[in-house]
Amino acid sequence: MRDTAASGKPSVERVDTAVYTVPTDTPEADGTLSWDRTTLVLATVRCGDVTGLGYTYGPAATAQVVHELLTGVVVGGSVLDVPRLNEAMHRTVRNAGRPGVAAQAISAMDIALWDCKSRLLGLPLVDLLGAARTAVPLYGSGGFTTYDDRQQERQLRTWVEDEGIPRVKIKIGESWGRCEERDLHRVGAARACIGNGAELYVDANGAYTAKQAVRVADRLTHHGVRWFEEPVSSDHPRTLAAIRVAVPMDVTAGEYGYTLAYFAHLLDAGAVDCLQADVTRCGGITVWLRAAALAEGHGLDISGHCAPHAHVHAASAVPNLRHLEWFHDHVRVERVLFDGVLDPAGGAVTPGPDGSPGLGLTLNAGRAERYRVG
Template sequence: MSDLPAIDALDTAVYTVPTDTPEADGTLAWDRTTLVLVTARSGHTTGLGYTYAPAATAHLVQELLTGTVTGRPALDVPRANEEMLRAVRNAGLPGVAAQAISAVDIALWDLKSRLLGLPLVHLLGAARDAVPVYGSGGFTTYDAERQDRQLRHWTHESGIPRVKIKIGESWGRRTERDLARVDRARATIGDGAELYVDANGAYTGGQARRLAGPLADAGVTWFEEPVSCDHLTILADLRHRLPMDVTAGEYGYTLPYFAQLITAGAVDCLQADATRCGGITGWLRAAALAHAHGIDISGHCAPSAHAHAAAAVPGLRHLEWFHDHVRIERLLFDGVLDPGGGSITPGADGAPGLGLTLAEERAEPYRVE
């Protein structure tokens, strides 16, 4: 046991990247995004992980998690994950603590696969060669020209046959514009691509029911968070009433929450975010839970963090190719995959781990801590 490589240190860095234009969904507006990077070290080998979260996440890593995992065997990632969960008991797991654990867990999986000289998907065991993606953006702040340009880039230039736009503008108070934007999106992408919408919990149950008909007429097949994911009874009712798939789960931080979402009958497809739900370890467990209940899982945002794990589960629907995060990951990292044709192929180049390296010169102007 003493000959096994150990986790020697965890380092953190924080990067804040302005958006390319002001952005908003149904319930939030923003003009910058923060990425918290964790680097796990074992001898001369490093692994990286990250989450999209406040800068305070880095302080939590250093205060509560570094001492918990350093000195532990670098190959025993599930053990480190469990010990981190115990370490944040008094801090409260959901939220920033879960995001901190997620970033460390992803870094530890990257480290382990690099120590073994394998792409992470081969360490986990592939269930598929290619991971389908969907283009995601279409913010409520976009004018018609910008929305059209983004959708055409995905469908016409990159060949991605499924796209998603945000609706529920101003907490559901602009439904006429929502529907006009959906109709415009359908006209832009044509009949050959799938169209998804995401309300980010902006509507009431009644609004969502009334909008279902016009959305279905536009060929919408995916209605994400029509109401808040906290209202499982309303979500379940909508799932049985609406003609398109009802989905949620991106704000899940714990496995019991995903279990509640599924057993309530609230979703047709479970969404889970590895940068929030406990890293690769937590995401794989959420995928297994969904598979056991006969529903698919979809990876939420942070595509480069999810790619290899997504290729390792049989019940995968797809992975979100989210505009903000793709832009940031291409800026900060080398090794980001190409979604041309509508899918990515993690591990195809044989690069170990996640296949990412920090592009230090490009990243440095955006570092804030």
């Protein structure tokens, strides 16, 4: 294993990327976007005979950012000093624009560095970070606006009845809020399907206007909805804060946070009852843990957004975790590409159940190769 000359610590010797695109099982949409495929950008860092992996969900251009901007500041750095390398990556993208693709590239690299460090030490990442809980609660997430009643019911029953997940979320706000009655029909159908024993959440992805969101929320209360995600765009925290005061269910947002300052702005505005953060967007595990601490300082919980296997170890390490999103698309992709995925039975997952080091994931090259596009 090569050491850094200055510190004698194990150093990063090589960085690689790969891009995989997996078609969805059916066309999907939320309130403001539609898609038929999901792309995962994989980053790997090598230190001696140990390789750490990390990933993000984003465009293939994310891999180019890794090679052009990040590799040069990571190779030769100590794999033990992940926060130092995270800071170096953030500084080097200053003129490229940090929010968006650059932040996603940093996120994938940061996750890979934490995975590599914990593999070097022979520890599950949760043991390196230190656990605050044994199990991480989940909620099933999907319920796309393109689903008909039968598709939606089948998905909800899989989560609640087959897997025992007691919380589920569907998408509303179809066509930028222009299908309000269909939104409410689908919410009613979801409640009828899952019964009164499971929690029901909705996500508008910022599709509604402010007054429309309040009007819809009034009708959602009749179906016992407890979580209203992005009723309006999180770009407008004061509007979110006004809606939060006006409605009885929790108002949540944060998945589009690419910087720590973004989360501070949401929290300072009083915009959310539970902060969401995505480890594959916000700057990786290093920044996700800081976002959780910010939320705790405001007396609020944090919820992990999507990419469940990238989140689960960090999620287990914070005391103010509410839950983790078991997102249909990303669960499918992670089951295809990786070995070591977790079982959601009972509505929770436990990181590192078999003592495997790092994230506990390995790329299954045989299954993954057919989806590789870069």
